[in-house]
Amino acid sequence: MTAALKVVIADDEPLAISNLKAKLAVYPNLQIVDCFDNGDDTLQFLQTAADIDIVFLDIQMPGIKGIDILQQAGKSSAMSKPLFILVTAYEQFAFPAFEHFAFDYLLKPVSRQRLAQTLLDARTALDKQPDQPLAPPVNKLTFKTGGSTLLLDDIEIMLIEAAGNYMCIHTLHETLIIRETMKELLQRLPKQFVQVHRSTLLNLHHVHKLQPHNNDYEFTLTDGKKVNASRRYKLNWADQLSALPQN
Known part of the structure; x- marks a missing residue:
């Protein structure tokens, strides 16, 4: 069985974290490793953690900003791990986010449909299970x-x-x-x-x-x-x- 994708969430709003966790809970092949409410702890964790697949990253947080975390990650490709998915209520940060190799950019409130497409794209990019795309179970x-x-x-x-x-x-x-x-x-x-x-x-x-x-x-x-x-x-x-x- 393919290993679950390891996910980190960083957002200074507890309700935003709770909301995203609830939406991600329908995906059986995701594992939320940790959640952070400020940029400093997020950056410190990412600098030492191994094998993180996806980071949902808020733009505006106490401490270092999300866009600066992305910049310090020093990515040379949006497709390399971890995939950074920026989550924000502000459209104006989209260009610098992609300039620093963000994988995707989600505007709050994040719809389930938009999230599903992002995760499908992430599964394909990470090539974890190409013949069985990540998808929520439907009853x-x-x-x-x-x-x-x-x-x-x-x-x-x-x-x-x-x-x-x-x-x-x-x-x-x-x-x-x-x-x-x-x-x-x-x-x-x-x-x-x-x-x-x-x-x-x-x-x-x-x-x-x-x-x-x-x-x-x-x-x-x-x-x-x-x-x-x-x-x-x-x-x-x-x-x-x-x-x-x-x-």
């Missing part, structure tokens, strides 16, 4: 609606909300209505679908931001939609959002 889910059966990829579903005796499935492209209970869905859906409110199931893979809101919480999804989350259900999702993937 096919079935739902009964009337006399028909819906077949959906789990990644297509953003959230599911109760509406009387029905459930509304909000996908990336449309809203579908099924007749099934919350309890039944929770028993058979993949673990990334968690109850965040008495009437709401959320796919954590689509979470971009989480913040306190009126003594509870508010999730912002990758399409900008806001979802209220009750503090009562925090244990359902807190560990998954913060947990490091183990393989």
Whole structure:
């Protein structure tokens, strides 16, 4: 079996690290080795660590800046290890990043689709497993609606909300209505679908931001939609959002 790609994340925003870790958790062939919240510790680690494959590097951090870390890496090719993927909210740093051989440049908020393409390109560049590109596992889910059966990829579903005796499935492209209970869905859906409110199931893979809101919480999804989350259900999702993937 091919060894997992070793990943380092450097960002001074804890929520940004948590968000990226949650998105990377769906990839079985990634191993997050360490995370840093400042440039000095990041540079020191990279100068001594061996066999790091990918570094997700924020531009603006306390201490030495991300772009300076990239410059001090002294790379002569964007394809040589480690691959530096710059992550920032600022477009103006793109040119100096590529000038110093960054592998890719991601703008916050990083979409799952854009991240997937970057990781696919990284797998190809590192030539770890060319005949089996890095890709998240996709589960096919079935739902009964009337006399028909819906077949959906789990990644297509953003959230599911109760509406009387029905459930509304909000996908990336449309809203579908099924007749099934919350309890039944929770028993058979993949673990990334968690109850965040008495009437709401959320796919954590689509979470971009989480913040306190009126003594509870508010999730912002990758399409900008806001979802209220009750503090009562925090244990359902807190560990998954913060947990490091183990393989």
